[in-house]
Amino acid sequence: MKYIIGNWKSNKNSKQAREWIEQFAKLYKYSENVKVILSPSLSHTVEIKQYVSKKNIQISLAAQNISPYKQGPYTGEISAEQLADLVEYVIIGHSERRNYFNENDNLLEQKVQRALENNILPIYCIRSDSEFIPSSVKIIAYEPVEAIGSGQPQDPAVADAVIQKIKTNCENVKIGIYGGSVNVKNADLFLKAFNIDGVLPGRASLDAYEFTKIIQKASQIQA
Numbered sequence: 001m002k003y004i005i006g007n008w009k010s011n012k013n014s015k016q017a018r019e020w021i022e023q024f025a026k027l028y029k030y031s032e033n034v035k036v037i038l039s040p041s042l043s044h045t046v047e048i049k050q051y052v053s054k055k056n057i058q059i060s061l062a063a064q065n066i067s068p069y070k071q072g073p074y075t076g077e078i079s080a081e082q083l084a085d086l087v088e089y090v091i092i093g094h095s096e097r098r099n100y101f102n103e104n105d106n107l108l109e110q111k112v113q114r115a116l117e118n119n120i121l122p123i124y125c126i127r128s129d130s131e132f133i134p135s136s137v138k139i140i141a142y143e144p145v146e147a148i149g150s151g152q153p154q155d156p157a158v159a160d161a162v163i164q165k166i167k168t169n170c171e172n173v174k175i176g177i178y179g180g181s182v183n184v185k186n187a188d189l190f191l192k193a194f195n196i197d198g199v200l201p202g203r204a205s206l207d208a209y210e211f212t213k214i215i216q217k218a219s220q221i222q223a
């Protein structure tokens, strides 16, 4: 099984999000070898969820963030309790959250706990194999900082070796995803690597055509 996780970050207004999902619906072909997860902004998630369930489009949704606190008086935060009936996954610890919002290991561990208490699976992002990984994490996304948004992905052989090391060192980690400048031209180099279970494209997921091409490539790779 290969994972393709589209991270829209803070992109798209409502009209653009609607156009994307309509185009995606026309292009996307379900494959049992591929787990497709889309992580739009939360402002679009309800509408996209309604659309995919009405049209029976087999993808999962992820939040890009989660509150470290349980539901309560935390203005502006979205709690795990609120996300539980909307998403199956949540991206935690993305390099942009660590960098621009000063999220540290302690806070990220609380976010992981809140997610798991509510049956949301964390996709835990790390920038290197020396980063702390909470013991309950099963899915990691290895995203070297210099590869994110730069158009310069890491050498797939290096990424493969890093993910192998992480899986060896953390026995709970079963799924290792690579992210950082993945696009339709380079995706299969990562998808074919032995230890890499999928890719997490950011910019390339903003285009429904390119995103479905990446999914198609994953579906052609033997598990």
Ligand code: PGA
Residues within 6 Å of the ligand: 007, 143, 147, 148, 149, 150, 151, 179, 180, 181, 182, 200, 201, 202, 203, 204
């Ligand atoms: P990118 O983003 O594909 O645009 O490099 C990936 C990510 O930051 O998750």
